[in-house]
Structure formats: C-alpha cells, structure tokens
Amino acid sequence: MLVYLTAECCGYPISIFFIVVNEFCERFSYYGMRAVLVLYFRYFLLWDDDLATSIYHAFVALCYLTPILGAIIADSWLGKFKTIIYLSIVYAIGQVTMAISTIHDITDANRDGTPDNFTFHIALSMLGLILIALGTGGIKPCVAAFGGDQFQEHQSRQLNTFFSVFYLCINAGSLLSTLITPVLRAQECGIHTQQQCYPLAFGVPAVLMVISLVVFIAGSGMYVKTDPEGNIMWSVCKCIGFAIKNRFRHRSSSYPKREHWMDWANEKYDKLLIAQIKMVLKVLFLYIPLPMFWTLFDQKVSICHFSGLLGGLPDQMQTVNPILILTLVPIMDRLIFPLIQKCGLNFSPLKRMTVGMLFAAMAFVSAALVQIEIDKTLPNFPSSSESQLKVVNTYSTTLNVTISPNEHLLIESFGVQLHTSKHTYSTISCMFVNGYTADLNITNLDSIEPSATTNYTLVNQGKRDFVLRHGEQWCEFSRKFGFGASYTFLIPSTVFSDDCESITEVEDMKPNSVHMALQIPQYFLITTGEVMFSVTGLQFSYSQAPKNMKSVLQAGWLCTNAVGNIIVLIVAELGKLPKQWAEYLLFASLLVAVSIIFSIMAYFYTYIDPAEIEAQVRKEQGLEPEEMEKETLEMEEKDEDQKNEQGVKQTKI
Numbered sequence: 206m207l208v209y210l211t212a213e214c215c216g217y218p219i220s221i222f223f224i225v226v227n228e229f230c231e232r233f234s235y236y237g238m239r240a241v242l243v244l245y246f247r248y249f250l251l252w253d254d255d256l257a258t259s260i261y262h263a264f265v266a267l268c269y270l271t272p273i274l275g276a277i278i279a280d281s282w283l284g285k286f287k288t289i290i291y292l293s294i295v296y297a298i299g300q301v302t303m304a305i306s307t308i309h310d311i312t313d314a315n316r317d318g319t320p321d322n323f324t325f326h327i328a329l330s331m332l333g334l335i336l337i338a339l340g341t342g343g344i345k346p347c348v349a350a351f352g353g354d355q356f357q358e359h360q361s362r363q364l365n366t367f368f369s370v371f372y373l374c375i376n377a378g379s380l381l382s383t384l385i386t387p388v389l390r391a392q393e394c395g396i397h398t399q400q401q402c403y404p405l406a407f408g409v410p411a412v413l414m415v416i417s418l419v420v421f422i423a424g425s426g427m428y429v430k431t432d433p434e435g436n437i438m439w440s441v442c443k444c445i446g447f448a449i450k451n452r453f454r455h456r457s458s459s460y461p462k463r464e465h466w467m468d469w470a471n472e473k474y475d476k477l478l479i480a481q482i483k484m485v486l487k488v489l490f491l492y493i494p495l496p497m498f499w500t501l502f503d504q505k506v507s508i509c510h511f512s513g514l515l516g517g518l519p520d521q522m523q524t525v526n527p528i529l530i531l532t533l534v535p536i537m538d539r540l541i542f543p544l545i546q547k548c549g550l551n552f553s554p555l556k557r558m559t560v561g562m563l564f565a566a567m568a569f570v571s572a573a574l575v576q577i578e579i580d581k582t583l584p585n586f587p588s589s590s591e592s593q594l595k596v597v598n599t600y601s602t603t604l605n606v607t608i609s610p611n612e613h614l615l616i617e618s619f620g621v622q623l624h625t626s627k628h629t630y631s632t633i634s635c636m637f638v639n640g641y642t643a644d645l646n647i648t649n650l651d652s653i654e655p656s657a658t659t660n661y662t663l664v665n666q667g668k669r670d671f672v673l674r675h676g677e678q679w680c681e682f683s684r685k686f687g688f689g690a691s692y693t694f695l696i697p698s699t700v701f702s703d704d705c706e707s708i709t710e711v712e713d714m715k716p717n718s719v720h721m722a723l724q725i726p727q728y729f730l731i732t733t734g735e736v737m738f739s740v741t742g743l744q745f746s747y748s749q750a751p752k753n754m755k756s757v758l759q760a761g762w763l764c765t766n767a768v769g770n771i772i773v774l775i776v777a778e779l780g781k782l783p784k785q786w787a788e789y790l791l792f793a794s795l796l797v798a799v800s801i802i803f804s805i806m807a808y809f810y811t812y813i814d815p816a817e818i819e820a821q822v823r824k825e826q827g828l829e830p831e832e833m834e835k836e837t838l839e840m841e842e843k844d845e846d847q848k849n850e851q852g853v854k855q856t857k858i
C-alpha cells in the first residue's frame with residue numbers, strides 16, 4: 206500500500222494553505238462583483254429594474270449550472286489541477302473584461318459623463334459575465350475535491366477540519382467583498398468626467414481573481430495530483446445505458462433477479478466501474494429531497510425584505526449570514542459536535558444534515574411569528590369587495606356627513622375620518638392638506654393650491670423639519686417619523702398667525718413597533734442549519750465518492766443548490782398566499798416533511814469507504830496478488846517520478 210507523506214505543518218499538508226487562500230480570493234472576486242452588478246445594470250447601463258434583476262438571476266443560474274461541466278472536464282479529461290488553472294484563466298479574463306466594460310470614458314466622445322455607445326458596454330459586460338459563470342461554476346466542484354485529495358487516509362479528522370476551514374474562507378471572502386465593493390463604487394473617478402467608480406468596484410474583484418490564480422499556481426509543486434482514468438463520464442453513461450437495455454432484454458421472470466439493477470451491466474463492463482457507479486447513484490438518490498433546504502435558504506434575504514423590519518435593506522443583511530458562519534463554524538466544530546460525541550450520541554453526517562434542515566424550518570416558523578406581530582401593527586386594508594374613503598374636515602365646526610343610504614360620519618373640525626364601506630368609491634389619502642386661503646410652498650414639495658392635497662411623500666426615518674412659505678410669510682415645524690408609518694398634516698387658515706402651531710398631525714399608519722432584533726433568531730437558526738447541512742454535505746460528498754468521480758459528486762451536491770434556486774423562481778412566478786406568515790409556515794412544513802423523508806432514506810444508507818470497496822472489487826477480480834502487485838509497482842514508479850519532480854516524500858508500508 207502506498208502512502209504519500211507530503212510536506213506537512215501541524216498534521217496538515219502545506220498545499221492546503223494555497224487552496225484555502227485561492228478559495229478566499231475567488232469568493233471575494235465572485236461576491237464582490239455580484240454586490241455591484243445590479244447597480245451597474247441600473248445606473249450605468251440605465252436598464253429598468255425588471256431587466257436588471259432578470260439578467261442578474263440568469264447570470265446566477267448560469268453559475269449554478271456550470272459545475273457539472275467543470276466536473277466532467279476534470280474527472281474525464283484534464284484532471285482537477287489543470288481544469289482549475291484553465292478555467293481560472295477564463296474566469297480572470299471574464300472579470301477583467303467586465304471591469305473594462307464599466308469604463309465610461311472608452312465611448313464618452315462628447316465627454317458628458319455618460320457612454321455614447323451602450324451596445325459596446327453591454328456586449329463587453331455580457332461576454333465578461335458568460336466567462337465568469339463558466340469559470341466560477343466550473344472550478345467550484347474541482348477546488349473542494351482537489352483540496353480533499355491532498356489528505357491521506359489516516360488524516361480523516363484533518364480532512365473534516367479542512368472542509369470547515371474551506372467554508373470559513375468562502376464566507377470571509379464574501380463578507381469582505383460585500384462590504385468593500387459598494388464603497389469602491391461610491392468613489393468618483395474618470396478621465397474626462399468624474400463618475401461613480403464602477404471600474405474600481407469591478408477592477409478589485411478582477412485583481413483578486415488574478416491573485417487567486419497566482420496563489421494556486423504557486424502551490425503547484427506541493428500538490429498531490431491525480432490524472433483522470435480515461436473518459437470516465439462517457440464510460441459511466443455507456444455502462445448505465447447498457448444495464449438498462451440488458452435489464453429490459455431480460456425482463457421475463459424466467460431470468461433470475463440480480464441484487465442491483467446496475468448488475469445487469471456485468472456481462473460487458475468492469476466490476477470496478479459498476480461498483481463505482483453504484484456508489485455515486487446511491488448518494489445522488491439521497492440528494493433528491495435536498496433542494497428544499499436551499500429553497501428556504503435562498504429566500505431568507507427576502508424574509509427581512511418583506512417584513513420591512515430594516516426598512517428594506519437586504520444588502521446589509523447579506524453580511525449577517527457570513528458573519529454568523531464565521532462565528533458558528535468554530536463553535537460547532539470545537540464545542541457542540543465534540544460535546545455531543547462526549548455524551549455518547551452518534552451524530553453521523555446524515556443526522557447532522559437532517560437536524561440542519563429542521564433548524565431551517567424553525568427559522569421560517571420564527572419568521573412567521575414575527576410576521577404575525579408585524580401584521581398586528583398594520584392598518585386594516587380594504588378587502589377586494591371594499592374600498593376606503595377618507596374625509597377631511599377643514600371647516601371651523603364639527604360636521605355631520607351622510608353617505609347614502611344610511612351610513613353616518615361625525616367629523617370634528619380639523620379631524621379626519623377614515624371610513625371603510627362595501628362597494629363605495631375610494632379616495633386617495635394625502636400627506637398635506639392645505640386649509641390656508643392661498644398657495645403654499647413646503648420644503649421639498651411642489652406648491653399646494655388652497656383646499657388641495659399633496660401625494661404621500663417618502664421621508665427618512667427620524668426627526669424632520671418642514672418650512673411653509675407663502676410670499677413673505679413663513680413658519681417652520683418639526684416632526685419625528687417612525688419606520689413604516691404614514692401621516693397626514695392638516696394646515697389651517699391660521700397657520701402663519703400662530704407660527705405653524707395649529708398644524709394637526711393625523712397618524713394614518715402606526716410606525717413599526719416590532720423591533721428589528723426579532724430578526725436575529727431567524728438568521729441564527731437558518732445559519733446554524735446551514736453549518737450543519739452545507740458544511741457536512743460538502744464533507745459527505747467527498748468522503749462517499751469513488752476516487753475517480755470526486756468532482757462529479759461535488760457537482761451533484763452543488764446541483765441541489767441549483768434546483769433549490771429554480772424552485773424559488775417557480776414559487777415567485779406562481780404567486781403568493783394572501784398572508785405572508787402562512788407562506789412561511791407552508792415552507793416550514795414542507796421542509797419538515799422533506800427532512801422526515803430524508804431521515805428515512807438516510808436510515809437505509811450505509812456509509813462506505815470507497816477506497817476499501819475498490820480494493821475489495823480488485824481483489825475479487827483476481828487482481829491480487831500478482832496483478833495488484835504489478836499495479837502497485839507501476840504506481841510506485843509513477844510516484845517515484847512524481848517525487849523527483851515535486852520533491853514529495855514517499856514511503857511504502
């Protein structure tokens with residue numbers, strides 16, 4: 206048996222350092238670019254909101270689909286090392302192209318600060334995005350699997366830690382870039398005219414991608430590299446096709462049953478290949494329910510968006526997830542999991558993933574509870590069979606209003622009555638009602654004619670000052686505004702004589718009384734779920750894959766995320782339940798149901814050691830002792846060459 210003793214530090218192969226730094230830089234590059242992409246579409250290319258978000262989602266979807274391509278190239282053709290290098294070059298070219306497309310001066314011949322040839326900028330940025338999607342998705346399954354390849358069999362504990370550190374690097378990179386690139390965009394730069402600095406916001410991620418590639422190449426001499434054994438994916442497809450055909454050819458009950466349907470390929474295909482396909486299919490089957498987790502996970506940013514707790518600032522919430530990941534991964538790894546082990550409980554990977562799903566479901570239950578609290582603070586909106594009428598009394602005494610046939614309202618002088626009745630007509634409520642006898646000018650608003658109203662105007666939360674003017678006369682007043690509130694100001698004819706004192710404030714909608722801190726449990730729960738589910742899934746996909754299909758199984762794992770995202774888009778298209786909290790509960794219940802199904806599937810799953818199974822099949826095939834000896838000798842020679850080439854120490858035990 207051959208064991209590589211690569212250069213080590215604290216029990217870890219040194220080559221791992223280059224891989225995790227590479228991942229950090231790559232994720233910085235990817236998330237940094239994504240953080241300013243919609244802004245670039247909206248304010249540089251001047252696209253409308255719909256087009257900008259559609260192209261953004263199409264780009265993200267493409268990034269999720271390309272891992273399959275990268276995995277096939279790596280496992281069937283180039284090997285992981287070369288695939289990472291070539292696709293990283295494509296990726297870096299894409300980022301540079303994208304950064305160049307944001308330089309407005311290139312086509313700004315008339316020097317007015319806006320590009321003259323939008324087609325050029327659009328074409329260049331679309332080319333950049335396609336290259337980026339190809340690169341980022343393509344290398345994704347290869348980098349994690351290549352990192353795993355650096356460990357030897359006795360380093361299983363270190364291998365698990367590696368995947369946790371790998372996940373930390375993903376989130377550290379994304380956190381920093383999500384904070385930094387929007388700040389870079391806010392700077393001003395340009396040759397002829399100073400504009401928002403998109404070239405810097407996209408240029409820095411491009412530089413980080415180049416650094417990521419350089420770091421990866423720098424570690425080249427230290428990596429354990431395995432070459433693909435021929436076009437494995439093609440062999441897999443042919444073998445599966447033959448098994449299905451052969452099974453149908455022998456469907457009569459006179460033929461004895463075989464243990465597994467893949468055994469119908471025994472007549473033509475190598476037993477080892479069949480065993481490897483069985484391992485992969487078993488895991489892929491287990492993955493079928495998993496997209497539901499990602500469906501909930503990918504909606505979590507929307508939770509705060511819909512609830513409006515942060516006044517709709519989902520961008521900032523993007524940083525909460527990586528911050529929590531950076532805190533929770535070490536806590537789980539160093540404290541919670543060892544503690545559970547000490548208690549004598551077997552918290553196997555599939556159990557962890559099930560618990561992770563339950564945590565995500567709890568996050569949605571928590572979101573539903575918060576939503577119910579928010580709903581309590583909202584006014585009663587008219588239903589589809591009702592409309593709302595608002596009557597403002599600017600007359601000097603109380604008025605009796607009758608709405609035919611028999612509905613009555615009593616409105617005090619300078620009072621407002623909001624009235625909901627079936628099948629009446631609706632009026633639009635207002636922000637300022639001018640009861641003064643002449644036109645009025647109010648800060649930041651158009652002038653209002655007598656007895657007229659303004660539209661609702663959005664103002665920032667906190668204390669705001671208003672100045673009212675008519676010719677030489679003026680007065681000012683201040684009011685404090687709460688998030689989500691809505692007010693109407695009634696201006697009487699005496700407004701200037703009493704220095705704005707007589708302005709009446711009517712609260713149409715109460716401010717949010719639900720504290721934004723209530724969102725923290727949701728984020729905490731979903732991120733705890735992510736750590737248990739996603740980090741474990743990454744480790745599991747590597748450990749259960751046969752040696753020659755490690756990238757393919759990583760791509761299969763990433764596919765669960767892609768399908769989850771597609772479900773999010775379908776759900777968004779299909780429409781929503783009338784009550785937001787009911788929708789959250791529906792998703793939570795679906796995930797609980799899915800986790801029950803998954804736990805049953807997991808119960809019947811037997812953990813394997815692919816290397817052991819492969820050795821056993823070889824033995825059964827009669828490769829031992831002579832042929833295995835021969836294979837071992839061939840490997841020894843190959844390793845000796847590698848050792849001479851890369852300075853890798855090799856020992857035979």
Ligand SMILES: CC(C)C[C@H](NC(=O)[C@@H](N)CC(C)C)C(=O)O
Pocket residue numbers: 232236375376379380523526527530735739763766
């Ligand atoms: C499919 C995931 C393993 C993708 C992973 N995302 C994360 O780690 C998130 N916590 C990052 C956050 C910024 C959404 C990735 O590789 O980016």
